[in-house]
Amino acid sequence: xxxxxYKTRRKKTLVSENTNLFCALFTFIMIGLMFLVMxxxxxxxxxxxxxxxxLIAWIMLIVAKKFNWSASTCLIGRDNKLYVIRLFGTGKMxxxxxDIPPIxxxxxxxxxxxxxxxxxxxxxxxxxxxxxxxxMRRDDKNYIDGLDSVLEYLETHxxxxxxxxxxxxxxxxxILFYESENEGFERIRTELGEYGFLKLNNPEIAENKFGALxxxxxxxxxxxxxxxxxxxxxxxxxxxxxxxxx
Numbered sequence: 670x671x672x673x674x675y676k677t678r679r680k681k682t683l684v685s686e687n688t689n690l691f692c693a694l695f696t697f698i699m700i701g702l703m704f705l706v707m708x709x710x711x712x713x714x715x716x717x718x719x720x721x722x723x724l725i726a727w728i729m730l731i732v733a734k735k736f737n738w739s740a741s742t743c744l745i746g747r748d749n750k751l752y753v754i755r756l757f758g759t760g761k762m763x764x765x766x767x768d769i770p771p772i773x774x775x776x777x778x779x780x781x782x783x784x785x786x787x788x789x790x791x792x793x794x795x796x797x798x799x800x801x802x803x804x805m806r807r808d809d810k811n812y813i814d815g816l817d818s819v820l821e822y823l824e825t826h827x828x829x830x831x832x833x834x835x836x837x838x839x840x841x842x843x844i845l846f847y848e849s850e851n852e853g854f855e856r857i858r859t860e861l862g863e864y865g866f867l868k869l870n871n872p873e874i875a876e877n878k879f880g881a882l883x884x885x886x887x888x889x890x891x892x893x894x895x896x897x898x899x900x901x902x903x904x905x906x907x908x909x910x911x912x913x914x915x
Contacts, residue, residue: 674809675744675902699725739899740803742865743812751872751886751914753896754816755854755865756805818859819866854896867896872909882906 703721706712741756805811854865869886876883881899888894898905908914 670748671746672748672813673746673904673908674812675746675905675908676809676812677739677742677902695728696725740806742898743809744898744902744905745812745816746908746914747816749914751869751909752816753854753865753867753869753898754812754819756811756815757856757863757865814861815859815864816866818861819857819864822857822859869896869914871915874906874909877906884909 699721703717707714707717743754745752745754854867857864857866867886868889869884870888872884872886874882875885875895881897882902882905883895883897885893885895
């Protein structure tokens, strides 16, 4: 069996290692800019806050999805077939279902002092979870094991694997940019966990802009589909154009 793995080779940065912390710091910076604009231009505070909320939420949504999805995605070429596998969660990850959320209390109040220890423990657990997730993303074996478990699942279950049609996205998916990062992915739950899966039959590069590849392929029903993969995946573009998986 011949096999080649394509992954993002991004350097460790704050935004890739801890997206939540990056978003928090970015929010503080934007708050400072908002007050600067208000005082220098005399803008109505209500309008300034409204625009700030929309802008900050939109930017953080784009950044979080771009880095989280691309960091959790791997393409695997195996025996002249190309697959995409995405980590949605595995049994090895921290079980967050039993987590107790942080407790919010008025700043400077006695309640805030009483909940400080609890909230610190919640933050430490979240940080541990994030470190474990990043370690899993960097380990090629997790993607290979995920692909093996998905293919085994599809062989032993009667339901047919179907790629989600490109024109069937819901309004919420369009608003949340799922069409650009999650288009066509099939969610499959196996014994190892839940994965996003795509099999790219006869893939072709349809578009290459701003570090993102738009790949045209055919699904198992012989229908033409597309998927957009953000960031560069080492050698993928060249191998597809060379017809390695045609």
